[in-house]
Amino acid sequence: MLLTIVFLLAILYGVLFAFLWCWSAVHAILTPHEDWSRRWLWTAAILVNPSTAMWYWYVWKRWAFWVLFAPALAFLVFLPVTLDVLVQALSVRDLADRFVAISTVLQDAILVHIPLPLLIFISVFPFVLRLVALAHLGANAQLKAADRNDYAIAFALPVVGFGGAIAYCFKWRRVWAAFGLLWFLTATGMGWSLVSRALF
16 A cells, blocks of 8 residues: 555656746746846756756745655655665566666665764765755846856756755855765765675
8 A cells, every 4th residue: 555655656756847847947947037048058957858848936935835845855864764665666577677676675775774873964964055056046146047047057067066056155144055065074974884794
């Protein structure tokens, strides 16, 4: 029963995400009073990286942002449980054998060696820092809406988006920038510890 509910919720979220993703691309290309080159760049960024839609909507429609962000954050918070449920759900399907094997290695080699509070901090903080930067960005009267679009799309970039959020916080939210550096040191130390355990 639980697997069925999770599966249905995942499908519902996927459909909603696809709709808001397409809508954000159309919204970006139709933004008035901006150069076409800038509009095409926003649209291309959204199409290439669908997660950009999540951050883009914070500038224009907060409800759409929260509809996309809250389930993603919940997924990360409950990652060990979610991964276990996914492995159980997919283990009966031949096509998912490779995914199950990779997930099992992830569980056995990494997740079980990390204390849960630390795992939650490592997994969730990049989203939290971007959310803090985005919350300030959405109310930043010193920037035009188009400039806020630029920042929101930069925050959504894989890996470097976290760095973009830290850079933004260095100017506007320095305490959070310090937390970002602490996260980076913690993640680096944890990664080195796991590599050392695997090698030695």
